[in-house]
Amino acid sequence: MSAEILKPTEEALKKAASLIRKGGLVAFPTETVYGLGTNALDANAVAKIFEVKQRPRFDPIIVHIANLKDIERLCREVNERARMLIKKFLPGPLTLVLPKSDIVPDIVTAGLETVAIRMPAHPVALKLIKMAKVPIAAPSANLFGCLSPTTAKHVAEQIGENIDLIIDGGKCPIGIESTVLEIVEKPLILRPGGLPIEEIEKVIGKIEISSLSKRPRSPGQLERHYSPRTPLKILKKDSVVPPGIKAGLLAFKPPEDKLSFEKIEVLSVSGDLREAACNFFSCLHRLDKADLDIIYAEPVPETGLGKAIMDRLRKAEGIKMGRFATAINCMDGRVQMPVTEYIKNKYEVDYVDMITLPGPNKVLAESKDKSTLESIKRCIEISLNLHSSKLIAICGHFDCAGNPANQESQIKQILDAIKVTKLWFPDVRVTGLWVNQSWKVEEVKCM
Ligand code: TXA
Ligand code: MG
Numbered sequence: 001m002s003a004e005i006l007k008p009t010e011e012a013l014k015k016a017a018s019l020i021r022k023g024g025l026v027a028f029p030t031e032t033v034y035g036l037g038t039n040a041l042d043a044n045a046v047a048k049i050f051e052v053k054q055r056p057r058f059d060p061i062i063v064h065i066a067n068l069k070d071i072e073r074l075c076r077e078v079n080e081r082a083r084m085l086i087k088k089f090l091p092g093p094l095t096l097v098l099p100k101s102d103i104v105p106d107i108v109t110a111g112l113e114t115v116a117i118r119m120p121a122h123p124v125a126l127k128l129i130k131m132a133k134v135p136i137a138a139p140s141a142n143l144f145g146c147l148s149p150t151t152a153k154h155v156a157e158q159i160g161e162n163i164d165l166i167i168d169g170g171k172c173p174i175g176i177e178s179t180v181l182e183i184v185e186k187p188l189i190l191r192p193g194g195l196p197i198e199e200i201e202k203v204i205g206k207i208e209i210s211s212l213s214k215r216p217r218s219p220g221q222l223e224r225h226y227s228p229r230t231p232l233k234i235l236k237k238d239s240v241v242p243p244g245i246k247a248g249l250l251a252f253k254p255p256e257d258k259l260s261f262e263k264i265e266v267l268s269v270s271g272d273l274r275e276a277a278c279n280f281f282s283c284l285h286r287l288d289k290a291d292l293d294i295i296y297a298e299p300v301p302e303t304g305l306g307k308a309i310m311d312r313l314r315k316a317e318g319i320k321m322g323r324f325a326t327a328i329n330c331m332d333g334r335v336q337m338p339v340t341e342y343i344k345n346k347y348e349v350d351y352v353d354m355i356t357l358p359g360p361n362k363v364l365a366e367s368k369d370k371s372t373l374e375s376i377k378r379c380i381e382i383s384l385n386l387h388s389s390k391l392i393a394i395c396g397h398f399d400c401a402g403n404p405a406n407q408e409s410q411i412k413q414i415l416d417a418i419k420v421t422k423l424w425f426p427d428v429r430v431t432g433l434w435v436n437q438s439w440k441v442e443e444v445k446c447m
Pocket of ligand 2: 139140148
């Protein structure tokens with residue numbers, strides 16, 4: 001059952017504040033995205049956040065404050081440039097990474113010597129932090145690596161079952177996460193976000209943007225972030241949408257030509273980047289739910305908030321077009337070729353990792369033998385991790401011995417095997433492929 005969802009009344013905020021003080025987990029709105037908050041000074045409470053988000057331990061969490069004075073308590077030193085930015089932009093969508101003081105638990109900063117501080121410009125968030133009387137550690141209220149939530153409903157769908165309360169403050173007005181700026185020695189943008197970099201540069205001069213190629217200092221820089229489950233590709237001038245594919249379009253402005261898109265989401269009717277950022281995650285959530293094979297995203301101009309949007313799109317694209325894993329049910333080498341070709345073409349990948357199951361899909365679909373199932377799961381897990389795969393294809397083929405009666409039962413096994421695999425790997429796309437008598441590959445749709 002999902003956590004209670006309450007409007008931000010005085011009473012609801014009182015309840016939320018008390019939960020947070022006691023180390024409970026409360027999702028709340030900010031001007032950027034919804035956060036999943038708890039008492040930042042309580043290491044056990046923060047540990048629960050990692051669990052619920054299924055977040056790797058190395059990923060540090062932003063500490064949210066409602067009073068600028070708290071910065072002095074949480075940080076060892078605040079340099080002049082940081083002070084200028086605090087004065088100009090806080091509260092607002094800017095997170096400052098500064099040297100941490102001893103009161104910040106290591107788990108919050110994942111062992112780093114710095115802490116990320118943010119004062120949100122949202123009346124509900126500010127009121128909640130004030131009432132809680134403790135700084136609130138809060139990552140975005142989504143599962144690790146998935147789309148950030150910009151409505152209470154997005155939160156409820158992803159993690160609602162495992163948290164204590166959701167405060168529904170409506171849609172987040174900015175809609176894209178805060179800009180993260182490390183300002184210890186040389187200022188360095190760790191994540192472009194809700195405050196355009198140009199605005200910051202007006203105050204402290206040119207700043208370097210941390211590049212992905214270096215070891216990530218901030219896991220927001222990891223490639224596998226902010227991604228829908230459906231593969232996503234940024235549209236290029238010469239992109240052609242292959243026929244027979246259910247494609248969706250994330251358009252910047254209303255498109256002139258609807259082409260063959262199954263579903264289109266428009267970021268901004270007037271082509272305004274602010275409006276586009278605000279709608280960005282909602283549009284992607286809707287496309288992701290539309291059971292599409294692929295989402296094409298139109299690039300947006302890379303100025304102001306456009307930089308943050310393109311950053312999220314590139315990260316979403318980066319992983320999807322990597323390599324894919326395939327669990328195949330048969331020992332018949334002849335099936336591997338058509339299946340590999342099909343996956344490469346349809347899902348635009350360069351490499352298919354074949355796992356041969358000990359026996360047909362029956363093992364996955366019907367096996368009561370826990371240890372066999374565990375070892376299959378482990379094989380798939382290794383392949384997924386090794387290749388950052390985002391697709392598992394369960395494959396089957398016609399009965400080479402020519403018994404047509406087998407076909408139906410095998411398709412049923414594929415469908416059941418898909419169900420099992422989906423339970424194991426809810427974040428990975430799972431599909432079924434069937435090689436027919438003419439060696440053509442067909443998708444087996446999960447009902
Ligand atoms: O807009 C936002 O920033 C939202 C709302 C809820 O405030 N929060 C958010 O948190 O996006 P999260 O955890 O999803 O992303 C925070 C980013 C991560 O990429 C994290 O690695 C980085 O900030 N970060 C946090 N502490 C850091 C530190 N000490 N050094 C470097 N990066 C840090
Ligand atoms: Mg996040």
